[in-house]
Amino acid sequence: MLPVSKTKSLQPETFEKEPSKIEKDGDLHIKRSPSSPQGGPKKRSAFEDLTNAKQNQAQVQVSKRKGGKSVSKKTQKSSVRQEALKNDENLKSAGPKAPREHLDSAKEKKPKTPEAPEEKADVDKLVEVQPPPYDDVDKENLRDPFLNAIYAKDIFDYMKDREEKFVLKGYMEKQPDLNIEMRAILVDWMVEVQENFELNHETLYLAVKLVDHYLAKAVCMRETLQLLGSTAILIAAKFDERCPPCVDDFLYICDDAYQREELLSMEVNILRTLQFDINVPVAYRFLRRYAKCARANLETLTLARYICELTLQEYEFIWESASKLAASCLLLALKMKDLGGWTPTLQYYTGYQVTDLHSLMRRLNLLLYSKPDERLKAVRYKYAHKVFFEVAKIPPLDVLKLEEQLKLNTV
Structure with missing residues (x-):
């Protein structure tokens, strides 16, 4: 049996104020400095730009410069009446026109082109939207940014595609000093280590995968099998854990059967053998x-x-x-x-x-x-x-x- 020792669990561990306003006689006036591009505050009508008040003032100023006299209000009214009479005479000379009621009825009596049956069917299809045959499980978590629900389907599809890169085949016949029972005992010991350190289950699964992929490419002797398992857990913990255990913890659970340099050397050996591609789907x-x-x-x-x-x-x-x-x-x-x-x-x-x-x-x-x-x-x-x-x-x-x-x- 491989020795297991319980260890202590690791404990990880001015808004700027709005521009001041002055209330005066029930109205609010915003402060504006005279040096601003717009200058000081100016009074203007709400519809000043839409009227011809400025044009009238300009005409009066031009007439004054030329020495002319300003036109009185009575003459303006008389000119407006004359223009109105001319417009009435032009309408009478144009001849009789159809009354508006007849025009409206003619518009209503225009025959409508019948819609094609295909167009109606397309409209019905757009109106009657059929629900998908599956349940959208990510829809309810779209507002939670930590779940990445919008990318969840794509992430797992990508992981499923990566499985083709990590296909394992039988390798035990290539190991002269190991057998299937030894591997099973090692994995059983790794489960106990995962419990003692309270690691994630993903760490355990990844560590077992690293052991299998390493044994499929390199020869390991019986006396270094436990060192391989503990180092695989160390690498998986660095990859998946928020606060992974330190090297001394793994030396302790191995009952000090290995030195620190041996564990670090095995870590480098595993990473080089796997070409640092350790994101194995589990x-x-x-x-x-x-x-x-x-x-x-x-x-x-x-x-x-x-x-x-x-x-x-x-x-x-x-x-x-x-x-x-x-x-x-x-x-x-x-x-x-x-x-x-x-x-x-x-x-x-x-x-x-x-x-x-x-x-x-x-x-x-x-x-x-x-x-x-x-x-x-x-x-x-x-x-x-x-x-x-x-x-x-x-x-x-x-x-x-x-x-x-x-x-x-x-x-």
Whole structure:
């Protein structure tokens, strides 16, 4: 057994005033300095620009300069009357015109061009907007900038595309000094480290991925396997945690079996081997996203997390894609809780149909049926606690019942 020691949890740790106003005789006057571009305050009528008052004043000034006399008000009125009489005579000479009532009736009697039936159908289509077949789960969180709901779909589509870059194949035959049981014991120890340091679950999943990808490209000896696991957790914690543990903490949990220089050298070796590309898509991120799309409660999500975390110790699940594994774990948890099956919303956000998950669901259900190894108790003991709703005690689905549902495509 790999030694585990509990450690203490780390504790992270003038408006300018408005321009002054003077109230005088019930009116408000804003202060304006005489040196401003507009000069001092001037009185003017509200419609001064729309009238011809300025033009009349200009004509009077021009007449005064030329020596002429100003025209009196009586002469102005007489000239207006003469112009009105001339206009009446012009209207009479133009001949009779149709009364306005006849014109209005003629406008009403104009035949209207009938609308084409195709245009009416297009209008009806625009009016009757059909709702999408899936539920828009991000719409209700658009106002929260911390959730990035407007980019959530694009982010997970990008992560799903990146899975093709991190496809794992069997590598244990290339390791002369390791076997499948040693890997399972290492992952079981990493689960305990994640609990002792109270790290995020994403950190645990990423650390296991880093171990697998490193072992797929480099040879590791038995005596340095624990050093590889602790260093992978250190790198994952730096990537995902807000306050990651320090190097001395990882040396302590290894029971001082390694020196500080050895751990730092292993960190550089892992990063160079993986070419510093450690943003590996993990199943836990997809699982939380899909559970939100299904509007599953916390207990159902915890059950799906338990099933998914059991696969970390199993070597035969390393080549499964993270998104497909998360979708299968959620669907199996929904069936175990009798909460329905695959919905159009889940099919839209996951990109998987229910038939794509049949074989993986069978394997996951058999994993729950299998007798646990006495050396691998960390995950089952963890999820048997009341904090995790004791989901490890929920019995798996009956194999015959699951097969009947798979044949009828009712899952």
